[in-house]
Amino acid sequence: MLQRNLNSDFVGGAYVFPGGGVDATDQAVDLSERFYGLDAAIMNQQLGLTSGGPGYFVAALREMFEEAGLLLARHADGTPLHFADGALRERFTMHRNGLNERTTTFADVVASEDLQLDFSDVVYVAHWVTPEGGYSRRYDTRFFVAPAPADQLASHDDGETVANRWVRPSDALAAHERGELDMIFPTIRTLESVAHLTSVAELLTWARSRGDIPTIQPRIKARGDSFVVLAPGDPGYDD
Numbered sequence: 001m002l003q004r005n006l007n008s009d010f011v012g013g014a015y016v017f018p019g020g021g022v023d024a025t026d027q028a029v030d031l032s033e034r035f036y037g038l039d040a041a042i043m044n045q046q047l048g049l050t051s052g053g054p055g056y057f058v059a060a061l062r063e064m065f066e067e068a069g070l071l072l073a074r075h076a077d078g079t080p081l082h083f084a085d086g087a088l089r090e091r092f093t094m095h096r097n098g099l100n101e102r103t104t105t106f107a108d109v110v111a112s113e114d115l116q117l118d119f120s121d122v123v124y125v126a127h128w129v130t131p132e133g134g135y136s137r138r139y140d141t142r143f144f145v146a147p148a149p150a151d152q153l154a155s156h157d158d159g160e161t162v163a164n165r166w167v168r169p170s171d172a173l174a175a176h177e178r179g180e181l182d183m184i185f186p187t188i189r190t191l192e193s194v195a196h197l198t199s200v201a202e203l204l205t206w207a208r209s210r211g212d213i214p215t216i217q218p219r220i221k222a223r224g225d226s227f228v229v230l231a232p233g234d235p236g237y238d239d
Helices: 040-047 053-068 086-099 108-112 169-177 185-194 200-208
Strands: 002-004 073-075 116-119 123-129 142-146 161-164 221-223 226-230
Touching: 040 053, 040 123, 053 108, 053 142, 073 200, 073 226, 086 108, 116 161, 123 200, 142 169, 142 185, 142 200, 169 185
Parallel strands: none
Antiparallel strands: 002 161, 073 116, 123 142, 221 226
16 A cells, blocks of 8 residues: 655545556557457456456556556566566666656556566456545546565655555554544445455455446435445445
């Protein structure tokens, strides 16, 4: 989990998962020729789209690399990308800096290193849409899970994010209850949905067994002098 910069326009200081917007370059044709594990048709099918699905998957990998320094990819010979070699690690640090400074593109990085983007264990798990009313900015967001790549060290970018931590879902929720981790509603509900799982393997099995992923659009409800946010299935959501 990453802590957003306190000066961010959106949920400054909150702990979130790595993520961001889908860029036009995420749909680049030359990137789709470098997919490993999933093809464009399957990506569209999983997201319930007729087109544009690959952009979400690519954005997930790109944003994870930009914000957390982790890159799910394979070399041209099929071996997983790792940063155990110091020179390679330094080169990819420069690639990451270039992406965050917008002096290069993800497609350029992938092509220059002759990589395949590894989607073999990237699983789509949730679709959240911001409630109507009371928001100057709304989001339509897809959530994915994947095992962290071996021999890569996660780190925040010191720009959009200012801290990072590996934390079990149940521990993150407990820390939120104690007021130690500020989190927004979709993050909390996503952690609650996986808190009963005990390993990465169990998480992936659960994720792959879910079938069609419903769209979750919470509703804001008045409760006396205050308001609550309810998700589908919560008491009062359909009132």
